[in-house]
Amino acid sequence: MSFKDKCAVITGGGGGFGNTFARALAGQGANVVLADVNADTVEAAAQAVNDLGGGKALPVVCDVTSADSVEATMEAALSRFGSVDILINNAGGSLNVPKDAIDQVSEADWDLVIAVNLKGTFLCTRAAAGPMKKAGYGRIVNLSSITARAGGQLTPVQYVSAKGAIISFTRHVAQELGPHGINVNAVAPGLVLTPRLEGMWMERKTEQERQDYLKNVPLGRLSSPQDIADAVLFLCSDQAKSITGLTLDVNGGMYSA
Numbered sequence: 001m002s003f004k005d006k007c008a009v010i011t012g013g014g015g016g017f018g019n020t021f022a023r024a025l026a027g028q029g030a031n032v033v034l035a036d037v038n039a040d041t042v043e044a045a046a047q048a049v050n051d052l053g054g055g056k057a058l059p060v061v062c063d064v065t066s067a068d069s070v071e072a073t074m075e076a077a078l079s080r081f082g083s084v085d086i087l088i089n090n091a092g093g094s095l096n097v098p099k100d101a102i103d104q105v106s107e108a109d110w111d112l113v114i115a116v117n118l119k120g121t122f123l124c125t126r127a128a129a130g131p132m133k134k135a136g137y138g139r140i141v142n143l144s145s146i147t148a149r150a151g152g153q154l155t156p157v158q159y160v161s162a163k164g165a166i167i168s169f170t171r172h173v174a175q176e177l178g179p180h181g182i183n184v185n186a187v188a189p190g191l192v193l194t195p196r197l198e199g200m201w202m203e204r205k206t207e208q209e210r211q212d213y214l215k216n217v218p219l220g221r222l223s224s225p226q227d228i229a230d231a232v233l234f235l236c237s238d239q240a241k242s243i244t245g246l247t248l249d250v251n252g253g254m255y256s257a
């Protein structure tokens with residue numbers, strides 16, 4: 001699998017998955033634009049990629065809920081690397097909102113989570129579609145979640161809703177952009193212990209609770225960030241050229257569509 005001279009824009013590039021996706025793509029020769037609202041983590045993530053000596057990394061401070069910020073990010077990618085070949089819509093999460101009962105969910109919490117996860121995916125896809133159509137080539141991978149399939153035992157309703165809508169968005173945009181040589185797919189991970197979640201998993205769950213959770217995972221292990229990166233890179237590769245509109249479940253067998 002080679003991504004030599006391809007340019008990949010990774011939103012949420014300073015976070016757990018974003019770091020892993022960036023290293024994996026740059027390790028295969030891609031130049032990566034790491035777009036994140038957190039200036040400190042995105043700088044550090046880009047530095048770590050550049051230290052590896054593969055593809056180059058450009059950090060960009062970007063708020064995916066702002067159309068101007070997203071447009072500026074795509075322009076930065078085009079001006080530095082000359083193309084936007086790959087877009088990974090990864091910025092998101094439940095953003096620390098509480099998992100309230102449905103009759104207690106605030107509009108502010110609803111709007112925040114929908115804006116970052118769903119509107120951000122829309123704005124970034126819209127901004128990348130122009131250059132990709134012009135080039136007649138593109139690969140877009142959106143981050144959904146097992147909670148979109150199975151409901152959110154651990155996550156709030158607005159997160160589950162955004163991740164479910166991303167599956168429909170993926171299917172629709174794949175049909176629209178297919179004739180332009182652009183493949184659009186999604187990955188739906190189960191629980192993955194990124195550095196941020198690992199502490200919560202160890203602190204908030206007893207050993208017994210952790211073992212009980214794993215009993216529901218047919219493969220008997222939680223997926224790693226690298227497992228998710230492997231799926232993302234496959235969907236961006238030539239080996240997946242006939243696959244579009246798919247949401248690939250990567251969860252050890254807890255749910256399969």
Ligand SMILES: NC(=O)c1ccc[n+]([C@@H]2O[C@H](COP(=O)([O-])OP(=O)(O)OC[C@H]3O[C@@H](n4cnc5c(N)ncnc54)[C@H](O)[C@@H]3O)[C@@H](O)[C@H]2O)c1
Nearest residue numbers: 012014015016017036037063064090091092093145191192
């Ligand atoms: N880790 C898991 O178990 C898991 C499971 C299923 C899906 N996912 C999804 O994968 C993606 C990455 O998750 P993660 O675990 O790496 O989370 P993370 O919190 O480590 O990373 C998310 C990144 O998004 C950035 N971000 C937040 N708001 C932003 C905004 N408005 N504009 C730009 N960037 C913004 C954050 O600064 C952070 O760096 C998310 O969409 C998440 O919902 C994660």
